Amino acid sequence: MNKNVFVYGSLMFPQVAVPIAGLCGDCRAACLHGYARYSVDDRSRAKVPAIVEEPGARVRGKVYLDVGAQSLRELDNFEDMASGQYERREVEVELESGETLRAEVYVAGPRASKSLSGEWSPEDFEKNDLQYYVEKVVPRYTSGDRALDKD
Helix, strand or coil: CCEEEEECCHHHCHHHHHHHHCCCCCEEEEEEEEEEEEEECCCCCCCEEEEEEEEEEEEEEEEEEEECHHHHHHHHHHCCHHHCCEEEEEEEEEECCCCEEEEEEEEECHHHHCCEEEECCHHHHHHHCHHHHHHHHHHHHHCCCCCCCCC
């Protein structure tokens, strides 16, 4: 069964989402209420985010609609669920139109929760880290090397 997937970090950028999980279908701006986005300080060159529940907070991102099982498996691998870096859960997101949808989202797992630091900004990522991520991390990941960005 296909699912909607809310993304809030590197996967908001098609240069990452397409090669990692084939996410190129219908995508819409969305907001997730009750969560906050932080940077994961894991000593990587390119900072990545994780979200945690936080009353009153909200995270802006994108929701991919009707994502298939193979893409979800790729996302589970990319988000390193096996190691506890992230966990997938179902949430409700709000589209710009005010409509709400159920969607899967990757939240900080036990491993990422131990290394959360300041706020993570998509604009800063795009300016400072996206090119490195596209040139170094994505090719390494798509070649089968799951040890992401440990330079």
